Amino acid sequence: MGTRKKRNGIARLEAFSDAVLAIVLTLLVLDLLPTGSQSPAQLLDNWPTYIAYLAAFFTIGIIWLNHNEEMARVARTTPVVLVLNLGLLLGASLVPWPTALISDALREGDHPAQFAAMVVFAVVAAVISVPWVALDLYLARHPELLNTPDGVAWMRRHALYSAGTLVVAVVSVVVAIFSPLAALVLYLVVAAAFLSARLFEREDPAFDAGDGADGG
Numbered sequence: 001m002g003t004r005k006k007r008n009g010i011a012r013l014e015a016f017s018d019a020v021l022a023i024v025l026t027l028l029v030l031d032l033l034p035t036g037s038q039s040p041a042q043l044l045d046n047w048p049t050y051i052a053y054l055a056a057f058f059t060i061g062i063i064w065l066n067h068n069e070e071m072a073r074v075a076r077t078t079p080v081v082l083v084l085n086l087g088l089l090l091g092a093s094l095v096p097w098p099t100a101l102i103s104d105a106l107r108e109g110d111h112p113a114q115f116a117a118m119v120v121f122a123v124v125a126a127v128i129s130v131p132w133v134a135l136d137l138y139l140a141r142h143p144e145l146l147n148t149p150d151g152v153a154w155m156r157r158h159a160l161y162s163a164g165t166l167v168v169a170v171v172s173v174v175v176a177i178f179s180p181l182a183a184l185v186l187y188l189v190v191a192a193a194f195l196s197a198r199l200f201e202r203e204d205p206a207f208d209a210g211d212g213a214d215g216g
Contacts, residue, residue, distance in 0.1 A: 009077035013085060017071075020089050021064050027096040028056050031103060048106030048181075055121075055184055056099040058191035063092050063128065065198065070136075070158065073151035080138055081145070087131030094124045102184060114180035121187075122169035122176075129165040136162060 032053055067088075074081070098121035105114040136159035139145055140152050168190055176183035 009082070010071060010074055013077055013082065014068075014071050017067055017085065017089060018064070021060055021067075021092060024060055024092055024095055025057065028053055028060070028099060031096070031100050046107070049103040051181075051184055051188070052099050052103040052106070055102075055187045055191070056095050058188065058195070059095055059125070060092060062191060062194055063088070066132075066158065066161075070139075070155070073146055073148070073154060074139065075147045076145055078142075078145065081135065084131045084135040084138065088128050088135065091124055091126075091128030091131070094127065098124050102180075106181065106184075111180070115176050118176035118180045118183045119173055121184075122173045125169040125172075126166055129162050129169070132162040133159050133166075 031049060098117060101117035101120055102114070105117040109117070136155045140155035140159065143149055143152050146152065146155075168186070172183040172186050175186055
């Protein structure tokens with residue numbers, strides 16, 4: 001078993017990806033740390049930071065959930081899989097940047113600064129989504145890399161979800177023209193809808209059978 005895991009590269013890919021996402025979540029928390037003692041009123045005045053943190057946290061959390069689901073269906077990697085996975089991790093590692101921009105702009109900036117911060121957030125979302133769509137479609141075209149043939153349908157379906165993230169990013173930029181705060185809340189609403197759908201999602205019996213047969 002140890003030899004197989006080393007050869008197919010999945011264990012190392014998952015471990016590396018989990019480490020990157022964990023570091024990103026840690027960096028997000030740093031933006032919440034106060035520079036000194038604060039009164040209750042000052043804590044409440046920092047509400048834009050809290051909203052930006054939640055939007056970024058759920059963004060990374062959803063990336064981790066989807067990544068976990070996807071890699072559970074992959075039997076082995078190729079150089080293309082590794083490079084595309086690095087591409088989506090590149091986008092994920094950038095999330096703390098627009099998060100800090102948004103929290104600062106909502107606290108102290110004017111509308112142009114707030115709009116610019118939301119545009120950066122949308123661009124980062126696109127940087128995550130584009131390589132992920134490519135990864136989904138690549139795996140769908142190479143069923144020999146998957147644990148079971150049923151994984152092809154999952155990859156195609158997830159490619160649509162990933163493409164949908166691009167639509168959300170574009171819509172958020174349009175909304176930000178009128179209200180950057182509303183655009184940020186849009187990400188929270190989409191994240192809440194996704195998490196709610198995942199809670200009531202039924203596992204594919206074919207995937208359960210294939211996973212058990214593989215010994216994973």
